[in-house]
Amino acid sequence: MYIGLGIVLLVLGLILAFDVITVDLSYVNDNALGVILIVCGILAIVLSFALTDRYRRRHVVVDSAAVHDRHYVDDPIVEERRYR
Incomplete structure (x- = not known):
């Protein structure tokens, strides 16, 4: 912006x-x-590039198959999405 x-x-x-x-x-x-x-x-311009990362929202997505498998329960899949 x-x-x-x-x-x-x-x-x-x-x-x-x-x-x-x-x-x-x-x-x-x-x-x-x-x-x-x-x-x-x-x-x-410089401040807009520097502060862009602050406005990102981060979500942790856990796969339903990983819940049943005990090897992957502690390692959730981290997915970054950008909302503008």
């Missing part, structure tokens, strides 16, 4: 930093605002 926000911030920052579009505001420096948006965009 935050990857899209990071890409938008990155593109807006690159546009402002490379003077593709100039903003004529006396109290805003275009290059500084562009660099700030670039840093925020990269940070949003």
